[in-house]
Amino acid sequence: MQRHRKTATILSILSMGLGQLYNRQFVKGILLLLVEAVGLVYFVPRLGNAIWGIVTLGSEPAHMERIGKKMVQVGDHSIYLLINGLIVVLVFAIFAVIYVLNVRDAYRNGKHRDEGGAPASIRETLAHVADKNFPHLLLTLPAISVLFLTIMPIIMAIMLAFTNYSAPNHIPPAKLVDWVGFQTFIDLIQLKTWSHTFYGVFVWTVIWAIIATVTTYFGGILVALLINQSDIRLKGLWRTIYIVPYAIPQLISLLVMRNLFNGQFGPINQYLGYFGLGGLPWLTDPFWAKVTVIIVNMWVGIPVSMVLILGVLTAIPKDLYEAAEVDGATPFQKLRIITLPFVLFATAPVLIMQFAGNINNFNVIFLLTNGDPVKGDYQYAGATDLLVTWLFKLTFNNSKYNMASAIGIIIFVIIATLSIWSYRRSKSFKEEDMIQ
Structure with missing residues (x-):
């Protein structure tokens, strides 16, 4: 019988943590729900703009305008748009990995329930992480650091090769940068x-x-x-x-x-x-x-x-x-x-x-x-x-x-x-x- 594993998997796909709540892992489920809530708050106003910035590299060169009594810089900076877009996309990739792990965890615990086992408590989960997955836990922070401090600059450098980012005609903020392919x-x-x-x-x-x-x-x-x-x-x-x-x-x-x-x-x-x-x-x-x-x-x-x-x-x-x-x-x-x-x-x-x-x-x-x-x-x-x-x-x-x-x-x-x-x-x- 596969009722629990299917139900838990579908619920975890619909929302992070629902599958864990169904499997009676309440603390883990609430934590995952909070992670998804934070993700929604972060990505909803940013992800669309990030993709737009990477695709277009801006639509209007940056310049100064008077707004009220102050001079304010308005317009787009192509390189800032590219960097910010890459950061948001990489953070979204990390969020997607967590989402997949959430589905996988709900499926495994649902399968364990179908086989007659009891869901692991938060104490047992922490003990398992400390025992079996402790190396992965320690490697997570360095891996994230490598992602943003090494891999992201490499991706940025590769992307710049396909633009016309060069002096004197395409240097932000006065000028926009365009994609030029090869x-x-x-x-x-x-x-x-x-x-x-x-x-x-x-x-x-x-x-x-x-x-x-x-x-x-x-x-x-x-x-x-x-x-x-x-x-x-x-x-x-x-x-x-x-x-x-x-x-x-x-x-x-x-x-x-x-x-x-x-x-x-x-x-x-x-x-x-x-x-x-x-x-x-x-x-x-x-x-x-x-x-x-x-x-x-x-x-x-x-x-x-x-x-x-x-x-x-x-x-x-x-x-x-x-x-x-x-x-x-x-x-x-x-x-x-x-x-x-x-x-x-x-x-x-x-x-x-x-x-x-x-x-x-x-x-x-x-x-x-x-x-x-x-x-x-x-x-x-x-x-x-x-x-x-x-x-x-x-x-x-x-x-x-x-x-x-x-x-x-x-x-x-x-x-x-x-x-x-x-x-x-x-x-x-x-x-x-x-x-x-």
């Missing part, structure tokens, strides 16, 4: 003034990410292997020396490096001059500027890989090396057959993460060169700009928010695609039980 992406790829810059910066970003990852990773392996040699004395001192560049904040290190490589007053060119070698345009020539950021990134990045790989080296069983020595293996053969496979297996996910991080390596480029030297045929970008630093300039220096959002989406697609593809091909993913 026009921003089309301009970025096809319009010559933008496409030339995009392809140039994109190619350099990929080259930079590959070189920066390879040099820091294998540089870290080399340093770690040298320090881990059995005949090396004062290993703790060597570890400390090589970790210092990582321990010092990058802001300080990179600004110091910027002064060291200064073409006119930098100590490096002065020392080169003492030996009659002349100075180099470290930061002012496009080629040498790229060489400089790679060298400085090695200084900053090798210690990170070194520390990670030292930990992996200590975990390799010593009897493997002893067995290899018995078989007459040379040091190079032990490195190739034992050390590198273990290191690559353990650090493959981190290597992928480093590659993704180098695509978005904002600090090194921005603090060392600011994306310069300037290239005359580039649109708001310099010779060493990565996609992420170009995005920054478009946003904060030139108010090209729609173009910056489109670039941000492209960066995300690139990183996500490469990371997922490379990780699924790594032995860390295919052979998870190798070291268990």
Whole structure:
């Protein structure tokens, strides 16, 4: 017989809490009724306006009007409408999840009654939550925080890419923003003034990410292997020396490096001059500027890989090396057959993460060169700009928010695609039980 479960389900669909009241769970039912009442009070005056704001982005630009004796701003601000609309829609999504859980709870308790059981009291419900669902309860607040502080800005950035939100003609409050579909992406790829810059910066970003990852990773392996040699004395001192560049904040290190490589007053060119070698345009020539950021990134990045790989080296069983020595293996053969496979297996996910991080390596480029030297045929970008630093300039220096959002989406697609593809091909993913 399914009378109770059907009745409770239908009542909970009609209104939150009715199914619980039918199941004689009065406290829970009253609380759910209060939640629905609060939801109605919040959504009735807001939900329609929120959807209207997202769809239209406003109908009249904001301006000042005299109302009585006061000047009052009237009209619409497209970005405020978009943000407020997103907040209301996300709150409504949370409310909808609660509504579904309310229906599910009423059905389960109705089913329990059909099977001859008694409905749980509020004390039993709280005990069940504290025992079985306590992790979910603790995770709820962080999940809501992630929803509004991380996911909502991402959605906002994606939506801006499909608008014409850019200077000088579409900046609120004086001007409204309009939906333009994929026009921003089309301009970025096809319009010559933008496409030339995009392809140039994109190619350099990929080259930079590959070189920066390879040099820091294998540089870290080399340093770690040298320090881990059995005949090396004062290993703790060597570890400390090589970790210092990582321990010092990058802001300080990179600004110091910027002064060291200064073409006119930098100590490096002065020392080169003492030996009659002349100075180099470290930061002012496009080629040498790229060489400089790679060298400085090695200084900053090798210690990170070194520390990670030292930990992996200590975990390799010593009897493997002893067995290899018995078989007459040379040091190079032990490195190739034992050390590198273990290191690559353990650090493959981190290597992928480093590659993704180098695509978005904002600090090194921005603090060392600011994306310069300037290239005359580039649109708001310099010779060493990565996609992420170009995005920054478009946003904060030139108010090209729609173009910056489109670039941000492209960066995300690139990183996500490469990371997922490379990780699924790594032995860390295919052979998870190798070291268990």
